[in-house]
Amino acid sequence: MAFDYEQYLRPGKLPHIWCPGCGHGIVMKGLIRAMDTCGLEKNNTAIVSGIGCASRLPGYVDFNTLHTAHGRAAAFATGIKMAKPEMDVLVVGGDGDGVAIGGNHFIHACRRNIDMTYVLLNNYIYGMTGGQFSPCTPVGAKASTTPYGNPDPTFDIAKLAIGAGATFVARTTAFHATQIDKLIAAGLRHKGMAIIEVLDDCPTAYGRRNKFRSVIDMMKRLKEIAVPIKAAAHMTPEQLEGKVLTGILHQEERPEYCEQYQQVIASAQGD
């Protein structure tokens, strides 16, 4: 039987704002399947986002949803989780939102290892504002503010998250649609900060400027650059040039922030 997405979508809120061919819709479907797999209860779940095309996702799904300010989603989510640790808390948002303006909140949420699942939709461009370069835009690429090609080095979000202390870090692409829900589900089951980066595409603001003739061309590229982490172990650095690793890139056990704070409460109360 086909999966019933409707049960999780808010009636009357579609059509969404995303352009035809935008990768964000694929990620939303994966997220919904993952939440279904994990049996997340609607009233007990909060989905928090910042600002951007990706950050409009929460408006479409039937949970407690909070569309905050540009870059601040992780900090709002931290307040929700701390105040009500029994809730399941997710963050969704774009690359600009998460690691440019929100970079500070991103790394500190990773460091605290607070129990949240952060799905970062990386289309390596500022889609909503018309295609200015982001910290994830490839060097040399054209954006509306890099008319001569992008001179800025690129963030590796997964490495950033691992370095900052996230205890679950995974990556996949919008082409690998069935892996999206598996990785998000694994992140939801993980106790601690889980970052799932999904590489997707913005045909409108990026593809058009960078000689992608169609959405299919962009999808083909996602397929070609992705290398499962296990396969990468048998590949030479030359073979890995220009590729991105996918799958669960890092997982470890470390005390979770809200649980640690319970010990603060116990000490304060003198138990």
Add this chain to the structure above:
Amino acid sequence: MAKKVALLQGNEACALGALYAGCSFFGGYPITPSTEVAEVMSKELPKTGGKFIQMEDEIAAMASILGASLTGAKVLTATSGPGISLKQELIGYACIAEIPCVIVNVMRGGPSTGMPTGPSQSDVMQAKWGTHGDHPAIALVPASCQEIFSETVRAFNLAEIYRMPVQILLDEINGHMRERIEFPEPGELEVIDRQQPTVSPADYKPFDDSQGDIPPLASFGSEYRYHVTGLNKAADGFPTAKPELVDAEERRQLRKIEANRADIEKNEEYLTDDAEFIVVAYGTISRSARYAVDVLRKEGIKAGLFRPITLWPFPEARMAELANQVKAIVVPEMNLGQMILEVERVTRRVCPVEGIGRVDGEPITPAQIVAKVKEVL
């Protein structure tokens, strides 16, 4: 039974007032001269089962309290100078999304890093106009440590009643000054909790104004489920750009203040009945002003003090009335003329309005005020 008493700093009194009001979440970032508020909260909140978090910056601190407030918690943050500048975007978020929260701003000299340990009253206009766009504002300016305690309780009440941010403006002097405080017994000061929705979850709309200008706010994690955004939105909380809905929403938010001035405004008057000259002063400087009034009265000059305790909304009606009665108004403040603009505006200059401004990190003295009144005599 004798009341519990203590010798407390204003900042400490503020933190304890917050606990009295039922605050259960504090998100902060250290900055002089506000840090003691965070320090007391970090110690006392976990004793009550509440949560203290030191975030990575003031923006994050502000974000964390708004997230926590949406779960139903009463929330507080405290900052100063550069920190209050950083919070402005999310103060606007709290206004438009109508999320109750209390923000303590222990004012220090500026702009920029300015004078971290020097007192100031230079955020008067920022407290009203700091964030972009039209929005409601409530700001309280207590003068003594006892009043800081009780006004902090009132700040929480106003935030919860009107579903909006409320700012408490202290300054380096009354934030750090120590005074004897008598702790009110539980129940002695009114503590108001957030109104909960009574409609069924299916019918709940977080901005439905059909029952009044302040729709009840449900908590995340309860049986109610809803959407919150910083975009202009319709009654159901979802974005809209329909001109008539946007207009109605903005006007309703300002009406929360305008229609409830009697409840929100609070002033103290000292010897104003027969006054021919009045000093309008707030916070720490109102104490110099009161002393100055006594000195002037002894010399036979009919001086009085008008002290706003609620600074925003500004007590327009009473101020205008007093202006018609007196020969001149003197406005001392530790800035180069902020509240005086409001005094001039609402009194329509029916009498001379003279300011005393000071930004050198020293308080305005009674002698300065006495001299000014004599000058305008």
